[in-house]
Amino acid sequence: MGTFCVPMSYSPDPTPSSWTYRMADLVLCEPIELYNILNQVTKLSRLTEPNYLCLLAIFYSFQSTSPSSPWLSLFFCLSRNVTELEANNVRSKREYDESHVITARRVKKKANEYLIPESVDLECVKYCVVYDNNTSFLEILRHSSDDDVSDESREGPVLGAAIKCGKALTHLTRHPVRILKGGYERFSAMYHFFRTQKIIWMPQELDAFQPYPVEIMPGKIYLGNFRQACDPKIQKDLKIKAHVNVSMETGPFFTGDADKLLHIQIEDSPEANISPFLRHVCHFVEIHLELGSVILVFSTLGISRSCAAILAYLMHRNEQTLKRSWAYVKKCQNNMCPNQGLVTQLLEWEKIVLGDLVTDIKDLY
Known part of the structure; x- marks a missing residue:
């Protein structure tokens, strides 16, 4: 399947007011909201509509050099070389293949670009939802006491994988990009029956999908x-x-x-x-x-x-x-x-x- 690239060139202004403004195109999506989006129906499930939902999964395994500061690992990962990013893609594929939310598509990453399937027309999609493992906030500020990073790198928020991907997509969508609160960990714990290993959904399979209440x-x-x-x-x-x-x-x-x-x-x-x-x-x-x-x-x-x-x-x-x-x-x-x-x-x-x-x-x- 073809892909198009979304560059990760976003550099937020660290001031609180501008950060709030720049995050306006992203909203947190509670698990109940995604659950209900998945279960809307007319005569058939609305998942049969090509421009209804684009659900994107981005799994990346970050290992922090400071276990007490898990969010710093996200910052360190951004500076890793292409070889390490490719290794993350391998881990991402393994996690996705093991289990993901029904109809979710895996987001691949090459160098500093996200690769989105060409079949997705984000401009026309009503709901674009991005999730990673466990992102729960739109912004996490680094603590000034962190000694492992320079003064320059301390400024501004640290972005989770889903947020970085979602922010890169905002200029392609008409509606705000939703970030699943708590990520896959929380959603799959609440709705285990919507976990799957199925990667490709044929139109007739979506037609036959039976929504839940x-x-x-x-x-x-x-x-x-x-x-x-x-x-x-x-x-x-x-x-x-x-x-x-x-x-x-x-x-x-x-x-x-x-x-x-x-x-x-x-x-x-x-x-x-x-x-x-x-x-x-x-x-x-x-x-x-x-x-x-x-x-x-x-x-x-x-x-x-x-x-x-x-x-x-x-x-x-x-x-x-x-x-x-x-x-x-x-x-x-x-x-x-x-x-x-x-x-x-x-x-x-x-x-x-x-x-x-x-x-x-x-x-x-």
């Missing part, structure tokens, strides 16, 4: 559809212990167990009345959160009735407006679309929760 509260509440609620592997991987079923269908799990299943049988129509069940939803979810149970809230498609239940709970839990809850859930489930009747009832729920109607329905669309 999106995550609303990390490790606690998930939002999904009926198919996902019937998948035993998903229940096991996400450690689901309770269901809130907002549909007419009956799922295979927790049947007859009122302690673990709340089944709200309403149609997906503007005439459906969900209001009498909203307090029960909030109470059921709160009990299971106190017990440490993981909850899956679902409906037939996972975009209308189940979203309304999630919105009602977030408004209740956080004592916040429908508008604010809507924006958050929309970020998690991009195609969320409660019908007009449910929205009207959620506005009434806002009056109950806050004592007043604050949200204008026009602000939701």
